[in-house]
Amino acid sequence: MTSESPAAAAARLTGRPAGGERRLSGTLAEAVLDGGRAVMVKQAEGAGAARAEAAGLRWLAGAGTVRVPAVRGGDDRWLVTDRVATGRPGPAAAARLGRDLAGLHAAGAPAFGAPPPGGPQDAWIGLAPMRNTPGQDWPRWYAEHRVLPYLRQAVDSGAMPRAGAAVVEGVCDRLPELAGPAEPPARLHGDLWNGNVLWGADGHAWLIDPAAHGGHRETDLAMLRLFGCPHMDLLVDAYREAAPLADGFAARVPLHQLFPLLVHTVLFGSGYAGQAVAAARAALAA
Structure with a gap:
């Protein structure tokens, strides 16, 4: 695992300052980009996993039917997506x-x-x-x-x-x-x-x-x-x-x-x- 923090990864991958980091698990965190957008920052646990997930989300979004969080940035180690406000x-x-x-x-x-x-x-x-x-x-x-x-x-x-x-x-x-x-x-x-x-x-x-x-x-x-x-x-x-x-x-x-x-x-x-x-x-x- 990389020593880079989720907020630092989000900032690097989106080109926007990020803070307000809140760890949800060993590989998942919330962060807030400059301007107030809340994002999820996920660290890959397998080679190519982040890239595969990002490609999958974009492919599903491309169908224009189901709702998926927008991909805001990613590389081989990290994936940054919009956070979804949940209900019931x-x-x-x-x-x-x-x-x-x-x-x-x-x-x-x-x-x-x-x-x-x-x-x-x-x-x-x-x-x-x-x-x-x-x-x-x-x-x-x-x-x-x-x-x-x-x-x-x-x-x-x-x-x-x-x-x-x-x-x-x-x-x-x-x-x-x-x-x-x-x-x-x-x-x-x-x-x-x-x-x-x-x-x-x-x-x-x-x-x-x-x-x-x-x-x-x-x-x-x-x-x-x-x-x-x-x-x-x-x-x-x-x-x-x-x-x-x-x-x-x-x-x-x-x-x-x-x-x-x-x-x-x-x-x-x-x-x-x-x-x-x-x-x-x-x-x-x-």
């Missing part, structure tokens, strides 16, 4: 987010696994490395680049028993038949759990900390459901009004949750391995 989640904001997500996904991507323009191929999802390798066939790409890499890591670390790994491998073998109708690559947030949704004081939902890439649009929705999201049913209903989902979407939710559950198994250990195996069994039973 409400049904209108959730429904609006559903419609906005439909628009984001429809903005598309060049391929499954395509990184945002200017973003590195070797990116991150949370604290886990995530390689963005483009592909045109979603079932094959999802198995090769989103499921199996994390499954291998989980087995190698001892977090995933080999019997459980065999169940997940069975899902990969059957992905072409489990995946549902073919979909074009969607522009994904990529790490869309409720903790990365800020319910703004302005009545809108704001998205932060993306692991943006081209993917299957059902993955963002399944990840939102994984750890709970306020007014989730209203959100999905509004999404479906704007962009109908293929028949069988609900049955495919565990299939799309397999990726984040395996990432959590790698990062946090065997407590998530059982959930990943349960999701694999549900996907096979769909």
Whole structure:
């Protein structure tokens, strides 16, 4: 980690004096730029993570649908964005987010696994490395680049028993038949759990900390459901009004949750391995 303070980094990257530093964690702080603008200053914990996040935020903003904090500056170590004033989640904001997500996904991507323009191929999802390798066939790409890499890591670390790994491998073998109708690559947030949704004081939902890439649009929705999201049913209903989902979407939710559950198994250990195996069994039973 660099010895530079968050306020000093914010000043250097924005070209404006900064003060009022308030540490929120070891890697995140608030600061106030000259003129009164409050910003968040985030220190990257992995090589290229700040650059990947900045590129992802700009790519999501470029769709003109979802709200994301504006990027005010960044380099390989630091990212400076606007601070979002938070409020409480409400049904209108959730429904609006559903419609906005439909628009984001429809903005598309060049391929499954395509990184945002200017973003590195070797990116991150949370604290886990995530390689963005483009592909045109979603079932094959999802198995090769989103499921199996994390499954291998989980087995190698001892977090995933080999019997459980065999169940997940069975899902990969059957992905072409489990995946549902073919979909074009969607522009994904990529790490869309409720903790990365800020319910703004302005009545809108704001998205932060993306692991943006081209993917299957059902993955963002399944990840939102994984750890709970306020007014989730209203959100999905509004999404479906704007962009109908293929028949069988609900049955495919565990299939799309397999990726984040395996990432959590790698990062946090065997407590998530059982959930990943349960999701694999549900996907096979769909």
